[in-house]
Amino acid sequence: MPEPLARTVDELVRARAVTDGSSTAIIDPTDRLTYAELDSTTAELAAAFLDAGIGKGTRVGLIMPNGIDWVRIAIALTRLGAVLVPLSTLLKTPELLAQLRVAAVEHLIVVEEFRGHRYRDGLHDALGLPEANAPIRHPELPALRSLRTVEQALALPASPEAIAVTLAATARVTAADALVIMFTSGSRGLPKGVIHSHGNAFGAVRSGLHDRCIGRGTRLYLPMPFFWVGGFGGGVLSALLAGATLVTEEIPRPETTLRLLEREQVTLFRGWPDQAEALARQAETIGADLSALRPGSLEALLPPARRARPGARANLFGMTESFGPYSGYPADTDMPESAFGSCGRPFDGMQLRIADPDTAEPLPTGDIGEIHLRGPHTLRGMCGRPREDLFTPDGWYRTGDLGRLDDHGFLFYHGRSDDMVKVSGATVYPSEVEKALRGIDGVRGAFVTDIDLGRGTQVAAAVVRTGSSTAAELRARAREVLSAFKIPTIWLLLDSDDTIPRGTTGKVDVVGLRALLTREGRTAETVSGTRAV
Known part of the structure; x- marks a missing residue:
């Protein structure tokens, strides 16, 4: 049966119910839902939301962990044409308030409690908001009209009138309508509310399905939270558009994740390499059978004979x-040797150029410059930002990322333009140093930035070890792969990355990392020219 060429979430869910109705759409540790059940339950929930005053264009915030209920709520809202605003479960109350204001959220749905966070209580304490279900009018959040718990949202009744008009309401949604506002932040600055439409989001996901090895019958696991684009686009929408099965869980832990992978016969594991390596170390001890995993999965979980040579597989790259x-x-295919270490080639529908970071003028092939994007799959806008602030006059989006293209169109990433470091007049890209350090035996993670302890700019690194290597030993190995001016002079040696500061989107907080390394560096002792902590 041909794949549904759906343009909106509603069209997609209806089509999947016809073509794959009995197939499992999503699985979490306690429940599972077929495509037919996803269609029927979200249609009923959409009618209840319509009765509650939520319709096309209404902005609805959602804070809850991964699971079937997250998907049901998100799909029901977007079928109506409401704009989903996924919010991080890591947010503190002041951060949550800021994002609610930026996105002009009108209705907020929150989990009662997750990992010690009580979001409703935090808002109530900060603003004195009324109890759930009472109308909200507050000058700090002028757009907000209601606050409900997940349980209250799922229990909303649908009147016969709402059920009757839901079909007409969903039919009014078009590919050009806003689908989601996703918050992101770089290593610096305030989070940005990025707006995507049904059409551009679907196009972006479809363009990468083949290279990500996701198709009908794939049983996909990935640990990314659904409030990130990696979870919502790379997980939820990828499964829906491919007719795959998505396997998810609230809190990934090695012992529970391995049993989930084994029980559900997961065929594709995508996500973070660090997590895959941690799972691989535990798999033999626990005795988990991961034989269903196929190439295209993160390689640490595959048998050694099925792994590629270092650098042979592309590092998927996006934002x-x-x-x-x-x-x-293709994640299961080696690139040409000349492209080893690259991010592959741009997907269909995405134009890419390398430009001078200062003038925005295109650069010759092979030169390093800022990556510019243009095409139907890019963002539709940002909350509170005029188009001219985001795009060049000829329609290119300036990413702030540095890269180069080779003669065959392969993209090589060279860090962030705003994170370039000058050391004694020489240019150092922290991402280049991080990559080199991670290639050293005994190093599991590396986080690099610049600090100034009163003697000029120095390169500093927080390194996660797998053994007991000293800073002097690591520095000696770094000399074999890095120019002298790129080698860190401040080393913070860690046994895990738990103390690395991160923002609410999970990215490393460079300002916090710099503060950590500066604080530790002031108390470090000098070892063979290196200050080691």
């Missing part, structure tokens, strides 16, 4: 503004 990866290569 929230491109609704996920925009460059890659």
Whole structure:
């Protein structure tokens, strides 16, 4: 049966119910839902939301962990044409207030409690908001009209009148209508509310399905939270558009994740390499059978004989503004040797150029410059930002990422333009140093930035070890792969990355990392020219 060429979430869910109705759409540790059940339950929930005053264009915030209920609420809202605003479960109350204001959220749905966070209580304490279900009018959040718990939202009744008009309401939604506002932040600055439409989001996801090895019958697991584009686009919408099965869980832990992978016969594990490596170390101890995993999964979980040579597989590359990866290569296929270490090639529908960071003028092939994107899959806008602030006059989005293209169109990433460091007049890109350090035996993670302890700019690194290597030993190995001026002079040696500061989107907070390394560096002792902590 041909794939549904759906343009909106409602069209997609209806089509999947016809073509794949009995197939499992999503699984969490306690429940599962077929495509037919996803259609029927979200249609009923959409009618209840319509009765509650939520319709096309209404902005609805959602704070809850991964699971079937997250998907049901999100799909019901977007079928109506409401604009989903996924919010991080990591947010503190002041951060939550800021994002609610930026996105002009009108209705908010929150989990009662998750990992010690009580979001409704935090808002109530900060603003004195009324109890749930009472109308809200507050000058700090002028757009907000209601606050409900997840349980209250799922229990909303649908009147016969709402059920009757839901079909007409969903039919009014078009590919050009806003689908989601996803918050992102770089390593610096305030989070940005990035707006994507049904059409551009679907196009972005479809363009990368083949290279990500996702198709009908795939049983996909990924640990990314659904409030990130990696979880919503790379997980929820990828499964829906491919007719795959998505396997998810609230809190990934090695012992529970391995049993979930085994029980559900997961065929594709995508996500963070660090998590895959941690799971691989536990798999033999626990005795989990991961034989269903196929190439295209993160390689640490595959048998050694099925792994590729280092650098042979593309590093998928993208951002929230491109609704996920925009460059890659089939995840189960080696690239040409000249492209080893690259991010593959831009997907269909995405134009890419390398430009001078200062003038925005295109640069010759092979030169390093700022990556610019243009095409139907890029963001539709940002909350509170005029188009001329986001795009060049000829329609290119300036990503702030640095890269180069080779003669065959392969993209090589070279860090962030705003994170370039000058050391004694020489240019250092922290991402280049991080990559080199991670290639050293005994190093599991590396986080690099610049600090100034009163003697000029120095390169500093927080390194996660797998053994007991000293800073002097690591520095000696770094000399083999880095120019002398790129080698860190401040080393913070860690056994895990738990103390690395991160923002609410999970990215490393460079300002916080710099503060950590500066604080530790002031108390460090000098070892062979290196200050080691």
